[in-house]
Amino acid sequence: MSVRSRFAPAPSGSLHVGNVRTGLFSWAFARHHGGAFVLRVEDTDASRVTEEAVHGVIESLRWLGIDWDEGPDVGGPHAPYRQSQRTQIYRDTTDRLRQQGDVYPCYCTPEELEERRRAALARGEPPGYDGRCRNLTPEERTAFEAEGRPFALRFAMPEREWVVEDLVKGEVRFGPGTLRDFVIVRSDGSPTFLLAVAVDDMLMGITHVIRGDDLLASAPRNAAVIEALGGTPPRYAHVPQVLGGDGKPLSKRHGSTSVEAFREQGIVPEALMNYLALLGWSKDEKTTLLSKQELIEAFDVERVSSNPAAFDTKKLLWMNNRYIQHLDDDDLAARCMHFLAEDGLLPEPQTLRGAMPLVKERLQTLRESVDYLRFLFTDDVEPDEKARAQIEKAGADYLRAAADALAAAEPWTTATIAAALDGVAQAHGLNRTKGWQPVRAAVTGSTVSPPLPESLELLGTEPTVSRLRAAAEAV
RNA sequence: GGUCCCAUCGUCUAGUGGCCCAGGACACCACCCUCUCAAGGUGGAGACACGGGUUCAAAUCCCGUUGGGACUACCA
Helix, strand or coil, X not given: CCCEEEECCCCCCCCEHXXXXXXXXXXXXXXXXXXXXXXXXXXXXXXXXXXXXXXXXHHHXXXXXXXXXXXXXXXXXXXXXXXXXXXXXXXXXXXXXXXXXXXXXXXXXXXXXXHHHHHHHHCCCCCCCCCHHHHCXXXXXXXXXXXXXXXXXXXXXXXXXXXXXXCCCEEEEECCCCCCCEEEECCCCCECXXXXXXXXHHHCCCCEEEEEHHHHHHHHHHHHHHHHCCCXXXXXXXXXXXXXXXXXXXXXXXXXXXXXXXXXXXXXHHHHHHHXXXXXXXXXXXXXXCCHHHHHXXXXXXXXXXXXXXXXXXXXXXXXXXXXXXXXXXXXXXXXXXXXXXXXXXXXXXXXXHHHHHHHHHCCCCCHHHHHHHHHXXXXXCCCHHHHHHHHHHHHHHHHHHHXXXXXXXXXXXXXXXXXXXXXXXXXXXXXXXXXXXXXXXXHCCCCCCCHHHHHHHHCHHHHHHHHHHHHHHC
């Protein structure tokens, strides 16, 4: 039987790195086994879903480099792939479950439930659903019925031991009575996640469910529903949560942890994928850099670690730099263009491309290209505080001398530029470090820039000289 | 409270009874290179949570303790 795995995000809010990491594993698993990967939108709770959120999920996955064979946007043999559009299917299966006696109407109101939960807790007893409506007498039932009480449908969990043969956690056992009857259809008639996942995984022929381990306890419930429907439950693999840099579960206060946020910071998708793949999984004892192809070839769910991993932004940044270094110049230039444009700059393509070799090994993010290269695409190079100090210290005479020397540099190449710079420095008894910094400050407006001669060569003789003269005037 | 999961350097991890007085990567420190910043090179510090077993031998197996976490919803 060929593998079919899926990723089923609930599109409330944005896709954070913990979610995608799980999706990435599921995808890599399907690709590794030459199987099919399905994207399904888990939107049974309509109130928490927005259209943009659904789009955002698809966008983020695509950008990362994950593709799927069936999904809401590409269709497939088991369409539709949005649970909100499968209500008729859930209704039909609910009818069947009801006829079989696997579910029963529960007339308890939310208030009553809450009250009993509190009471149970106070008595030191387990707070789960007490099963009251499971054993209603026919009289009680008709009484509620006559009252016109709204009811939810609960699945009667068979009271036996449930064993999950989990691909990452191993054998997990739940004793009889520890799994309570759960709501499968709300009183407004809408299905819950507990019904929808089971039905969809079965109907869509999912063979392997790879998801977060917060869902471990729902695996036996999912399996119970599928069995009641006459199906065979899929294999489960519950991967641990991703924690924030502080070791605490990922939450809003960790700030920008969405895929979209990393994209906007200038993280390259190849790097994010590589980094995420290594969060809770490893190929062997030494591999840290691996391509998408290598990931697919090597991925094995059995090698997924069973303990939670903390997200380390520093390592991601390091990896991002490694990927940027290996991008070819045209590609890198194209990727930086977006960030430069966002900053209001209109880079000249040839110049931008020529600057790539200069910044490659310096960029931790694509966004940083803006800081390094701004001076090439605007004459507005108001020196920052440190740069100003350098300029003042050098003095007007020095800057004028530099301007003169550079104006005379012929032809305008890194060699002649460096020679001119050195000549001025030497004449004033300065070494390169002290002699070049004022020029850098005056021309780029910063004490930090790509290598000076190369930068000036790209800028051109005229802007270089006039910026130096302007700075001399301003002293 | 109950059920379940988890526990190797600061972080991600390798390790499935002897190859481990524990290997790699990021981060950190030092040095080298050097026009700034990086990148790169070399070296360094740094971990088996604790306590009991089992065994000739345990990071590896068992039990307990402690510490994290999830679930315990008419959220998913």
